[in-house]
Each structure stands twice: as C-alpha cells, then as structure tokens.
Amino acid sequence: MTRVPGSYWDSDEHIGRVVVSQDAIRRRVAELGAQITADYGERPPLLVGVLKGAFIFMADLARAIRLPVEIDLMAIASYGSDTTSSGVVRIMKDVDTDLVGRDVLVVEDIIDSGVTLSYLQRYMWAHRPATLEVCALLVKSGPQRRDVDLRYVGFTIPPDFVIGYGLDVDQRYRNLRDICIYRPDGAPDD
Ligand code: IMP
Ligand code: MG
Numbered sequence: 229m230t231r232v233p234g235s236y237w238d239s240d241e242h243i244g245r246v247v248v249s250q251d252a253i254r255r256r257v258a259e260l261g262a263q264i265t266a267d268y269g270e271r272p273p274l275l276v277g278v279l280k281g282a283f284i285f286m287a288d289l290a291r292a293i294r295l296p297v298e299i300d301l302m303a304i305a306s307y308g309s310d311t312t313s314s315g316v317v318r319i320m321k322d323v324d325t326d327l328v329g330r331d332v333l334v335v336e337d338i339i340d341s342g343v344t345l346s347y348l349q350r351y352m353w354a355h356r357p358a359t360l361e362v363c364a365l366l367v368k369s370g371p372q373r374r375d376v377d378l379r380y381v382g383f384t385i386p387p388d389f390v391i392g393y394g395l396d397v398d399q400r401y402r403n404l405r406d407i408c409i410y411r412p413d414g415a416p417d418d
Contacts, residue, residue: 237404242397244409247390248366248383253407256382257285260363261292263380264333272296273333273361276323278348279303281337284394284402285365285382289335300325306344317347327355337394338366340387342376349376366390366407 237243264273272295277286279301290299303321332352339345345362352360363380367373370387389412391397392404401410 241414242411243391243401243404244411246406246408247385247388248393248407250393250405253288253365253382253393257288257292260380260382261289261294264289264292264363265294268295268331268333271331272298273331274298274300274325274327275333275335276352277301277335278337279321280402281394281396282335282365285337286335289363298325302348304344304348317344319351327352327357330357331359332357332361334360334362336362336364338368338390339364339373339376339378340368341372342374345376346374365393 275286275290275293275297277283277299280303286299286301290297300323301321302319302323305318305320306316334345334348334352336345345364349360349362361379362377363382364378365382367378367381367384368387369384372387385407389397389410390407391401391410392407394402395407396402397410401408
C-alpha cells in the first residue's frame with residue numbers, strides 16, 4: 229500500500245484494494261512511451277486524449293514519448309448509471325486539429341464494453357487520418373467486451389469498477405495515485 233499516512237484517503241471506506249500501484253503505472257507508462265517512440269520514429273503522432281478520464285495518463289504518456297508529438301483533446305460523455313456504460317455516446321468537445329492524413333494515436337483511460345471506443349473509432353476514421361491507433365491504460369477482461377483493435381495496452385484488469393489515476397465516481401477520486409477497487413457499499417464488516 230502506497231498511500232500517504234494521515235492523508236484524507238485513509239478514512240474513505242469506499243476505496244478498496246490497490247489494483248495497479250503508482251509504481252507499476254510509472255514503469256508501464258515508461259515502457260509504452262519507449263514502444264511508441266520506436267514505432268512512430270520519423271512520423272510523430274498526434275496524441276488525442278479522451279477527457280476527462282485520460283487526463284493524467286495523457287500527461288505522463290506524452291512525456292514518456294521522445295518525439296515531437298502534437299497534442300489535442302476530445303471530451304465525450306457516455307450515458308448510463310454511475311458504474312455501467314449505457315452505450316450512448318455524445319461528443320462534448322471535438323478535436324481542434326484537422327485529422328486528414330495525420331497519424332492519430334487516441335489515448336484512453338479504460339476500455340470496458342468497448343462501446344465508447346468503437347463509436348470514437350468510427351467517428352475519427354470519417355475524418356480520414358492516415359493511421360489511427362489506440363493506447364489504453366486499462367482493459368477490463370470479461371464477456372461484456374466487444375472486439376476492438378488496441379495497439380497499446382497498459383494493463384488488463386478484472387471487470388471490477390476502479391477509481392484513481394484519472395478515473396472517477398461522480399467526478400471524485402481522479403487524483404488518487406494508485407488505481408483501486410471502488411466499494412459502493414463501503415468496507416465489509418469483519
Ligand atoms: P465502455 O464504453 O463500456 O468501454 O466504457 C468506457 C468508459 O466508461 C470509460 O472511458 C470510462 O469513462 C468509463 N468506465 C468504464 N469502466 C470504468 C471504471 O472501472 N472506472 C471508471 N470509469 C469507467
Ligand atoms: Mg474514457
């Protein structure tokens with residue numbers, strides 16, 4: 229456990245066990261950055277981060293890539309309950325960059341069903357980029373997931389709801405350094 233003793237997280241019974249520690253994230257982000265640097269070489273990609281969840285991952289990944297990348301951001305909302313995706317996706321903020329002929333690398337926080345991402349991929353291909361790849365920090369395993377093409381994946385995790393490192397419940401917990409299980413009913417009695 230890497231929480232700071234005495235921090236306000238200590239008394240929050242909704243924060244469950246650590247699924248991916250900040251140290252593991254740091255190491256994996258460095259590996260992904262090195263891989264992307266090697267793969268793109270002479271053609272630096274346009275990184276398109278998907279807000280809000282990917283904002284911390286995007287900031288770390290961009291600095292792990294040793295190429296003159298360009299940065300853009302999209303904001304999308306997937307409607308549903310707090311912890312399940314409904315499959316209804318809406319673009320709240322589009323990219324500012326012209327995607328035609330660009331090597332686009334979408335930076336996503338987490339893929340659960342894959343519904344959000346497949347919508348996004350269809351939308352982006354319509355803008356005729358030269359290439360379109362995805363870098364997702366987390367992919368949830370399980371039968372809920374439809375097949376989506378992911379070039380770069382940080383970690384595959386079990387299909388539990390997680391928080392931290394950008395991921396939220398009702399906009400909270402995004403600044404947790406570790407990725408942790410979310411316990412909606414609080415800590416179990418024992
Ligand atoms: P999908 O469309 O089912 O793949 O859901 C993807 C989106 O749902 C992600 O971009 C997140 O915004 C959100 N999401 C899915 N699972 C989690 C989770 O465990 N924690 C926080 N957000 C999640
Ligand atoms: Mg997302």
